Amino acid sequence: xxxxxxxxxxxxxxxxxxxxxxxxxxxxxxxxxxxxxxxxxxxxxxxxxxxxxxxxxxxxxxxxxxxxxxxxxxxxxxxx
Amino acid sequence: xxxxxxxxxxxxxxxxxxxxxxxxxxxxxxxxxxxxxxxxxxxxxxxxxxxxxxxxxxxxxxxxxxxxxxxxxxxxxxxxxxxxxxxxxxxxxxxxxxxxxxxxxxxxxxxxxxxxxxxxxxxxxxxxxxxxxxxxxxxxxxxxxxxxxxxxxxxxxxxxxxxxxxxxxxxxxxxxxxxxxxxxxxxxxxxxxxxxxxxxxxxxxxxxxxxxxxxxxxxxxxxxxxxxxxxxxxxxxxxxxxxxxxxxxxxxxxxxxxxxxxxxxxxxxxxxxxxxxxxxxxxxxxxxxxxxxxxxxxxxxxxxxxxxxxxxxxxxxxxxxxxxxxxxxxxxxxxxxxxxxxxxxxxxxxxxxxxxxxxxxxxxxxxxxxxxxxxxxxxxxxxxxxxxxxxxxxxxxxxxxxxxxxxxxxxxxxxxxxxxxxxxxxxxxxxxxxxxxxxxxxxxxxxxxxxxxxxxxxxxxxxxxxxxxxxxxxxxxxxxxxxxxxxxx
Numbered sequence: 001x002x003x004x005x006x007x008x009x010x011x012x013x014x015x016x017x018x019x020x021x022x023x024x025x026x027x028x029x030x031x032x033x034x035x036x037x038x039x040x041x042x043x044x045x046x047x048x049x050x051x052x053x054x055x056x057x058x059x060x061x062x063x064x065x066x067x068x069x070x071x072x073x074x075x076x077x078x079x080x
Numbered sequence: 081x082x083x084x085x086x087x088x089x090x091x092x093x094x095x096x097x098x099x100x101x102x103x104x105x106x107x108x109x110x111x112x113x114x115x116x117x118x119x120x121x122x123x124x125x126x127x128x129x130x131x132x133x134x135x136x137x138x139x140x141x142x143x144x145x146x147x148x149x150x151x152x153x154x155x156x157x158x159x160x161x162x163x164x165x166x167x168x169x170x171x172x173x174x175x176x177x178x179x180x181x182x183x184x185x186x187x188x189x190x191x192x193x194x195x196x197x198x199x200x201x202x203x204x205x206x207x208x209x210x211x212x213x214x215x216x217x218x219x220x221x222x223x224x225x226x227x228x229x230x231x232x233x234x235x236x237x238x239x240x241x242x243x244x245x246x247x248x249x250x251x252x253x254x255x256x257x258x259x260x261x262x263x264x265x266x267x268x269x270x271x272x273x274x275x276x277x278x279x280x281x282x283x284x285x286x287x288x289x290x291x292x293x294x295x296x297x298x299x300x301x302x303x304x305x306x307x308x309x310x311x312x313x314x315x316x317x318x319x320x321x322x323x324x325x326x327x328x329x330x331x332x333x334x335x336x337x338x339x340x341x342x343x344x345x346x347x348x349x350x351x352x353x354x355x356x357x358x359x360x361x362x363x364x365x366x367x368x369x370x371x372x373x374x375x376x377x378x379x380x381x382x383x384x385x386x387x388x389x390x391x392x393x394x395x396x397x398x399x400x401x402x403x404x405x406x407x408x409x410x411x412x413x414x415x416x417x418x419x420x421x422x423x424x425x426x427x428x429x430x431x432x433x434x435x436x437x438x439x440x441x442x443x444x445x446x447x448x449x450x451x452x453x454x455x456x457x458x459x460x461x462x463x464x465x466x467x468x469x470x471x472x473x474x475x476x477x478x479x480x481x482x483x484x485x486x487x488x489x490x491x492x493x494x495x496x497x498x499x500x501x502x503x504x505x506x507x508x509x510x511x512x513x514x515x516x517x518x519x520x521x522x523x524x525x526x527x528x529x530x531x532x533x534x535x536x537x538x539x540x541x542x543x544x545x546x547x548x549x550x551x552x553x554x555x556x557x558x559x560x561x562x563x564x565x566x567x568x569x
Contacts, residue, residue, distance in 0.1 A: 002195070033261045
């Protein structure tokens with residue numbers, strides 16, 4: 001277990017999506033809360049590659065999904 | 081319309097969907113139709129079957145509180161939930177110079193760094209440790225805690241920790257409840273930040289001061305210039321405020337806000353709790369609104385004659401320049417992509433300068449604000465002053481909709497306010513202008529300054545024209561041929 005952090009120099013595991021961003025014709029889909037994309041976009045200083053930053057599709061789960069699950073939302077977004 | 085009931089005893093503020101009836105998607109036609117639906121209560125949130133990344137409340141809670149000079153910000157959540165806060169630390173340092181503040185303390189953001197173990201056993205101990213360490217390392221006068229989805233979902237009792245630590249270290253520890261998943265309307269984070277400030281930092285008034293509260297972001301120091309002839313000083317909230325100056329906000333002669341979306345809650349709380357009158361008139365963008373706003377200010381301060389003098393003097397100084405700009409900009413077609421109500425204000429500026437608004441995508445819409453006053457309804461004022469805006473939609477930063485609109489409407493200029501939106505204009509070869517400073521376009525002088533920047537942007541289009549040839553856009557031809565509301569249910 002690591003403790004708290006002052007002035008973080010790394011981000012959470014969602015940062016992995018930036019690898020997908022570097023691949024032409026590949027689109028990462030975020031199954032996350034609404035702000036996660038902004039956080040990662042900000043962390044990488046808006047390096048958006050093929051379809052990064054705010055272009056990434058995201059399920060943006062809300063209170064309802066936290067309680068009842070958001071898998072259907074994910075299905076829908078992959079389909080569209 | 082109804083006022084919001086203020087209750088500072090409860091921990092968190094009600095989200096905007098419930099409190100103000102705010103919506104984030106609407107494809108009903110023109111601006112006038114939106115105003116009409118909002119005023120008769122028939123406004124309905126549209127549902128998208130496809131969505132791109134949105135903003136979240138925690139960012140907005142942080143962007144105000146991180147800027148309080150003698151405070152420290154702690155993000156209670158996983159490390160990723162404060163990944164973009166260094167942007168605010170940067171703005172803090174850079175924009176401070178515009179306020180004449182050069183000796184600013186570097187922002188140190190703390191994260192409680194919640195991990196798997198804490199999501200099971202709770203993160204309260206880590207929060208305690210972080211608060212203690214932050215206090216020992218920085219000796220701030222107040223500590224802000226912004227909460228995140230993870231902290232909310234595991235149900236950490238932040239309020240108990242905060243009260244306990246407050247007793248231990250002896251300074252205000254303010255919890256800002258701004259979990260991202262709680263609200264679709266990310267500006268709820270502003271309300272959460274101001275709720276915390278109002279609960280913990282604003283003190284009951286002891287005397288009256290010759291100051292006017294200015295609820296704002298980090299724009300340049302315009303208001304001291306405006307208030308000086310009236311004998312008042314600006315008390316900027318919350319960026320670059322101090323714990324002390326937030327404390328005596330209750331002693332001000334009035335409260336104004338550069339954007340009702342930002343300040344609606346605090347301005348209302350200060351009026352309800354401490355009797356500080358709110359300047360309800362929509363902010364001073366465009367000539368009619370600048371006059372109306374100054375008159376409202378004069379009315380509140382009891383300085384009607386002085387204000388008339390200022391208006392007269394400004395008209396003499398700036399009207400000829402505005403007229404000259406109108407000649408050059410006449411008939412240019414503009415699309416606006418920005419938040420409410422700054423986007424509405426941009427619509428006023430560009431039409432005051434003789435340009436044509438051919439559409440707008442505004443991130444959210446509040447049919448009413450906390451004061452319940454119709455004077456604050458910016459979009460209604462814009463429609464009344466300059467007429468309707470076609471192709472108006474409420475769109476929470478959905479880039480695919482923006483790109484479709486830009487491609488089909490082919491404006492001469494894109495006006496934006498948020499990073500990430502203006503790049504689409506540039507990629508499609510459309511000159512794009514992003515000015516982050518809200519104070520820049522205010523008043524008569526603002527029209528001149530904005531007009532000059534617009535002219536510069538339109539005239540220097542070589543770069544975007546070249547970029548268009550080499551940029552790739554991930555959207556297909558199919559999408560450009562679809563109606564923009566294809567993914568609306």
